[in-house]
Structures are given as C-alpha cells and as structure tokens.
Amino acid sequence: xxxxxxxxxxxxxxxxxxxxxxxxxxxGWQGLTDxxxxxxxxxxLTDTPIANTLLALHMITGALLALGAPLQALPxxxxxxxxLHRRHGYYIFALACGTGLAGLLYILMNGTVGGWWMSLWFxxxxxxxxxxxxxxxxxxxxxxxxxHFAWATRLVILAVGSWIYRMHYALWFALTDGAASxxxxxxxxxxxxxxAFFVPYLLLAEILLRRGSRGH
Numbered sequence: 568x569x570x571x572x573x574x575x576x577x578x579x580x581x582x583x584x585x586x587x588x589x590x591x592x593x594x595g596w597q598g599l600t601d602x603x604x605x606x607x608x609x610x611x612l613t614d615t616p617i618a619n620t621l622l623a624l625h626m627i628t629g630a631l632l633a634l635g636a637p638l639q640a641l642p643x644x645x646x647x648x649x650x651l652h653r654r655h656g657y658y659i660f661a662l663a664c665g666t667g668l669a670g671l672l673y674i675l676m677n678g679t680v681g682g683w684w685m686s687l688w689f690x691x692x693x694x695x696x697x698x699x700x701x702x703x704x705x706x707x708x709x710x711x712x713x714x715h716f717a718w719a720t721r722l723v724i725l726a727v728g729s730w731i732y733r734m735h736y737a738l739w740f741a742l743t744d745g746a747a748s749x750x751x752x753x754x755x756x757x758x759x760x761x762x763a764f765f766v767p768y769l770l771l772a773e774i775l776l777r778r779g780s781r782g783h
Contacts, residue, residue, distance in 0.1 A: 570642035595626030636726035663700035681752030
C-alpha cells in the first residue's frame with residue numbers, strides 16, 4: 568500500500584474516532600474524580616474503589632492509545648522523523664501496557680457485564696495487546712524492521728478495537744434495531760461481537776502481511 572493511501576486511511580480513522588477518544592477519556596477522568604462513579608455508568612460498581620480506579624485508568628490510557636497508535640503509524644513520522652517515531656513508540660508501549668494490565672486486573676476482580684463469555688474474550692484481547700506491544704518494541708530494538716512492522720500493525724488494530732466494538736453496535740442497531748442483543752450483553756450478537764471486534768481484523772492483517780512478505 569502506498570504511503571499516501573496509508574496516510575489517508577489513518578487520518579480518516581483518526582477523524583472518525585475523535586468522539587470516542589473524547590468520550591472515553593472524559594468518562595475515565597470522571598470515574599477517577601467522582602465520589603460516586605457508579606452513577607456515571609453501570610460498569611463502575613458500588614464499594615469497589617480499586618476496581619473502579621483500574622477501569623478508569625483503562626479508559627484514559629485506552630483513549631490516548633487509540634489516538635496515539637494511528638499517529639505513530641503515519642508514514643511521514645516513520646520516514647521523515649525517525650527519532651520522534653522511536654521516542655513516541657515508548658509512549659505507545661507504555662499506554663498499551665497500562666490499558667491491557669488495567670483491563671485484565673479489572674476483569675480479574677469484577678468480571679464484565681456480559682458474564683464469563685465476555686470476560687474470556689476481553690481478557691484474550693487484553694493479552695493480545697500486551698503481547699503485540701512487547702513484540703513491537705522487542706523487534707524495534709532488535710532492528711528487525713519487517714517483524715517490527717508486522718507486530719506494530721497488529722498493535723494498531725488492537726489499539727482501535729474499543730472504537731471498532733462500538734461502531735459494530737452502532738451499525739447493527741441502525742440496521743436491525745438491536746436484534747439478538749440485550750442489556751445483559753448475552754444475546755447471540757453480543758456473544759459474536761466480543762470476538763468479531765478484533766479477531767477477524769487480525770486475521771485479515773495476517774493475510775495481507777503474509778502476502779506482502781511473499782511479494783518482496
């Protein structure tokens with residue numbers, strides 16, 4: 568894919584994610600500062616201050632990660648300002664670790680609103696984010712740019728996963744008025760969605776990455 572097309576797609580993604588970044592960061596901050604965060608959202612529970620703090624941090628770091636990862640992937644940053652790209656990479660790594668660890672600890676303490684099935688797949692998503700972040704920075708330090716690029720691609724997909732998750736719901740409700748979904752997140756669509764918001768995109772990226780490697 569040409570740098571111009573990549574840049575256009577990343578900027579389009581950032582433009583469409585602006586509302587999510589602001590919403591997630593604001594809700595996370597309110598979760599940290601409000602004395603009754605359970606009044607803000609049902610994901611914050613009564614008398615669980617540690618878990619609520621973890622969730623709020625997950626939201627804030629996740630919002631910054633969703634903004635920072637696509638910016639990090641911009642070709643102009645990678646090619647014209649490599650030093651800035653490297654320094655910003657450590658920032659992305661820290662955000663990915665913070666987002667993944669805070670989310671996993673919250674699930675361990677409180678579970679998720681959708682029960683064990685959602686908890687399982689959200690935990691796998693968090694582990695995938697940590698693994699991708701670790702490999703991205705490892706291969707950068709090892710100067711294996713081919714593998715670094717592949718893992719960075721996976722990390723960008725995972726970084727915007729929360730936005731994809733919400734967009735799937737927005738499109739589904741617009742098309743079907745919420746068929747096979749319920750407030751407990753136990754409907755058929757809800758159960759498929761906890762897989763569909765990241766696994767198919769990772770598989771598609773894997774196909775494209777392998778095809779690209781064979782073309783060189």
